[in-house]
Amino acid sequence: MAENAEIVVELRDVVTRFDEKLVHDGISLQVRRGEVLAVVGGSGSGKSTLLREMVMLLQPTAGSVTVLGRDVTAASEIELLPLRRRLGVMFQDGALFGGQTVLENTGVPLREHTELSGDLIDEIAQLKLLLTGLEPSVGALWPNQLSGGMRKRAALARALALDPELLFLDEPSSGLDPISADGLDDLILQLKELLGLTIVMVTHDMDSLWRVADRVVLLGDKRILGAGTMTELSRSVTPGIGKFFSGPRARVAAREHNQGASL
Amino acid sequence: MARPAKAHADGGLVFCDGDWSALHVATAERQLKSIRLAPGEIKIDVSGVERIDSSGAWLLSRTARQWRSKARTVDFVGTSEHIRQLFRLIAEQGIEGEPPRPATHGFLENLGRDSLNAATEQLAFLSFIGNITFSSLRILLTPARLRWSQVVTDAEESGFDALPIVGLLAFLIGVVIAYQGGVVLIQYGAGIFIADLVGLAMLRELAPLITAIIVAGRTGSAYTAQIGTMMVTEEVDALRTMGITPIDLLVLPKLFALVVMLPLLTVFADLMGLLGGMAMASSMLDMSFQNFVDRLGQSVRLQDFLVGVGKAPVFAAIIASVGCYQGFRVTGSAESVGKQTTLSVVQSIFLVIVVDAVFSIVFSALDI
Numbered sequence: 217m218a219e220n221a222e223i224v225v226e227l228r229d230v231v232t233r234f235d236e237k238l239v240h241d242g243i244s245l246q247v248r249r250g251e252v253l254a255v256v257g258g259s260g261s262g263k264s265t266l267l268r269e270m271v272m273l274l275q276p277t278a279g280s281v282t283v284l285g286r287d288v289t290a291a292s293e294i295e296l297l298p299l300r301r302r303l304g305v306m307f308q309d310g311a312l313f314g315g316q317t318v319l320e321n322t323g324v325p326l327r328e329h330t331e332l333s334g335d336l337i338d339e340i341a342q343l344k345l346l347l348t349g350l351e352p353s354v355g356a357l358w359p360n361q362l363s364g365g366m367r368k369r370a371a372l373a374r375a376l377a378l379d380p381e382l383l384f385l386d387e388p389s390s391g392l393d394p395i396s397a398d399g400l401d402d403l404i405l406q407l408k409e410l411l412g413l414t415i416v417m418v419t420h421d422m423d424s425l426w427r428v429a430d431r432v433v434l435l436g437d438k439r440i441l442g443a444g445t446m447t448e449l450s451r452s453v454t455p456g457i458g459k460f461f462s463g464p465r466a467r468v469a470a471r472e473h474n475q476g477a478s479l
Numbered sequence: 480m481a482r483p484a485k486a487h488a489d490g491g492l493v494f495c496d497g498d499w500s501a502l503h504v505a506t507a508e509r510q511l512k513s514i515r516l517a518p519g520e521i522k523i524d525v526s527g528v529e530r531i532d533s534s535g536a537w538l539l540s541r542t543a544r545q546w547r548s549k550a551r552t553v554d555f556v557g558t559s560e561h562i563r564q565l566f567r568l569i570a571e572q573g574i575e576g577e578p579p580r581p582a583t584h585g586f587l588e589n590l591g592r593d594s595l596n597a598a599t600e601q602l603a604f605l606s607f608i609g610n611i612t613f614s615s616l617r618i619l620l621t622p623a624r625l626r627w628s629q630v631v632t633d634a635e636e637s638g639f640d641a642l643p644i645v646g647l648l649a650f651l652i653g654v655v656i657a658y659q660g661g662v663v664l665i666q667y668g669a670g671i672f673i674a675d676l677v678g679l680a681m682l683r684e685l686a687p688l689i690t691a692i693i694v695a696g697r698t699g700s701a702y703t704a705q706i707g708t709m710m711v712t713e714e715v716d717a718l719r720t721m722g723i724t725p726i727d728l729l730v731l732p733k734l735f736a737l738v739v740m741l742p743l744l745t746v747f748a749d750l751m752g753l754l755g756g757m758a759m760a761s762s763m764l765d766m767s768f769q770n771f772v773d774r775l776g777q778s779v780r781l782q783d784f785l786v787g788v789g790k791a792p793v794f795a796a797i798i799a800s801v802g803c804y805q806g807f808r809v810t811g812s813a814e815s816v817g818k819q820t821t822l823s824v825v826q827s828i829f830l831v832i833v834v835d836a837v838f839s840i841v842f843s844a845l846d847i
Contacts, residue, residue: 301502313812314811314812314813314814314815315812315813315814317580317581319578319579319580326501326534329501329502330501330502330504330505330534331505332501332504332505332508332534333508336508336537336538336541338577338578339537339541339574339578340501340533340534340537341578342574342578343533343537343569343572343574344533346572346573346574347533347568347572352574352575352578352579353579355578355579355580356579356580356581356582358581358811358812359811359812360810360811360812377501378501378502378532378534379500379501379532379533379534410564410565410568411532411533
C-alpha cells in the first residue's frame with residue numbers, strides 16, 4: 217500500500233462520551249483508498265461506536281471526522297445526503313427491511329436515488345445478489361426466511377447496490393460457521409479487487425484479520441493501542457497488544473496463515 | 480463532475496459517452512430503449528465513457544443481449560480494461576431470465592386463502608381464550624404462583640398512569656351531556672332532570688365505555704407491541720425453552736391487573752363525569768351542587784352504578800386477551816408489529832361495543 221495514497225476517512229482526536237461513560241478518548245486514524253482496514257478490540261471497546269461515527273449515524277463529543285474529503289462533524293443532514301450515496305454499510309444482523317423481498321431490499325438504494333426503470337433496477341439488484349454468492353431464487357424470499365449467512369450476503373448486496381467507493385462492514389463473519397465465514401472473507405476480497413472498494417470492517421474474527429485486512433487498528437482502554445499489519449501487531453511486545461494477539465485462538469489463526477503462506 | 484450518460488445511434492453504430500454510473504445512467508437507459516436499429520451488424524462504441532460502474536456495465540450488456548436475441552451481431556468497440564473487467568464479472572454470474580418474484584395468485588385462490596385464514600384466525604383466538612381460561616383457573620388454585628410484582632407494575636402502568644387522561648375525558652363528556660341535555664330540558668322547565676340525565680348516562684353507559692375505549696387504545700396496543708417485539712427478538716421462544724409458559728409470564732399478570740384496574744378507572748370516570756355535569760349545570764342552569772347531588776340521590780339507584788362498573792371487568796378481559804393474542808400473532812418483521820397493533824385496537828374496541836350492546840339487551844330483558 218503506497219504511503220501517499222489518498223486518504224478517504226480521517227478521524228482526528230475523536231472523543232465520545234455517553235452521559236458519564238467515556239468511550240473514546242482521543243482517537244486518530246486514517247483510511248487510505250483501496251485498503252481494507254480492520255478495527256478490532258475487546259467487547260465494549262467502542263468498535264461499533266467508532267463505525268457509527270464514520271458512517272455519520274453518531275456525532276462524536278469532540279474531534280473531527282472527515283469522510284471522502286468532507287468534515288462530517290460540521291455538516292447538516294442535507295449536506296450529508298450526496299456523501300451517503302457514496303458509501304455502503306452492512307449492519308451486523310443485516311437490517312433487511314422485513315416488509316420487502318430480498319430482491320426489493322437490494323434495490324432500495326437504486327429505487328430511491330436513481331430514475332432507472334423498475335425492470336432494470338430488479339436486474340441490477342439480481343446481479344448484486346449473485347455477486348455475493350446467493351442463489352438466483354433467493355431474491356423472491358422474505359428476510360425472515362433467510363439463514364444467518366444468507367442474510368449477511370443479502371445485506372452486503374444491498375450495501376453494494378450503488379457501487380459505493382467506501383464499504384463499512386460491522387462484524388461481517390460473526391454468527392457464521394467457519395466455512396461460510398471463509399466464503400464471506402473471500403467474497404469481500406474478490407469484490408474489493410473487482411469494484412475497487414475501500415473497506416472498513418469491525419471484527420473479532422482472527423482468521424478474517426489475517427486473510428482480509430491490510431491494516432489493523434486495535435482499540436482498548438478508550439484509545440488506539442496499536443496499528444499496523446497483522447504481522448507487525450502479532451510480533452509486538454507491548455503488553456496490551458501482545459495479549460490480544462497471542463491468545464490460543466489468535467495463535468491458531470496465525471499458524472494457519474503462516475503455513476498457508478509457506479506452501 | 481462528469482456529464483450524465485448518453486447513447487445515440489448512427490446507422491449500425493451506437494455511441495455511448497458520459498458517466499455510466501448508477502446515479503447518472505437513467506437517461507441513457509431511455510435512449511437505448513428508443514434506438515431503432517438499422518439492419519445489419521451493430522457496433523457499440525464505448526470509447527467515450529468516462530466513468531462506469533456495475534450498473535452501467537449491466538445496462539450495456541443486457542442491451543447487447545436483447546439485440547442479439549433479435550438475431551443481430553453485436554460487438555463492443557473501444558472497451559477499456561475496466562469495462563472488460565466488469566463485463567467479465569457480469570458474465571461469470573451467468574444471469575438468465577427474469578429476476579424471481581414471489582408467487583402471486585389468482586382471484587379465486589386469494590379468496591380461498593383469505594377465507595381459510597379468517598377461519599383459522601377465529602379458531603386460534605378461541606383456543607387462545609381457552610388457554611388463558613385454563614391457565615387462569617390453575618393459577619387461581621395456587622395464587623402464590625402468580626407473578627404479583629408483575630401484576631403490580633402492570634396495574635400501575637395500565638391503571639394509575641391512565642388516571643389523568645380518563646379523568647379529563649370523562650369530565651368533558653359530563654360537560655357535553657349536561658350542556659346538550661340542558662338546552663332541551665330548560666325549554667320544558669325541567670332543568671332539575673339534568674341530574675337524572677347525567678347520572679344515568681354516565682354511570683350506566685358512558686363512563687365504562689369511554690374508559691374501555693381509552694384503555695384499549697392506550698394499554699391494549701402497548702400489550703400487542705410489547706409481546707410482538709418479543710416475538711421478533713425470539714424472547715418468547717427463549718421463555719419457552721426455559722420452561723416458562725409465555726402465558727403465565729406475559730398474559731396472566733396483564734389480564735389480572737387490567738381486570739382489577741378497569742373497574743376502578745370506571746369509578747373514577749363516573750366521579751369525574753358527574754363533576755363535569757355538575758359544573759355545567761351550575762354555570763348554565765344556576766343549579767347548586769347541593770341540589771344536583773340531592774336530585775342524583777333520588778334518581779340514581781345503586782344498581783345503576785353496579786351495572787356500569789360490573790361491565791368493566793368483562794371489557795378488561797376482552798382488551799387484555801385481544802391485545803396479548805395479537806401480540807403472539809406477530810411474525811418476524813417490524814411491519815408485522817404495526818399491523819397486529821392496529822388490529823388489536825380495532826378488534827378490542829369493536830368487541831367492547833358489541834358486548835356493551837349485548838349487555839344492554841340482557842339488562843333490559845332482566846329489567847335491571
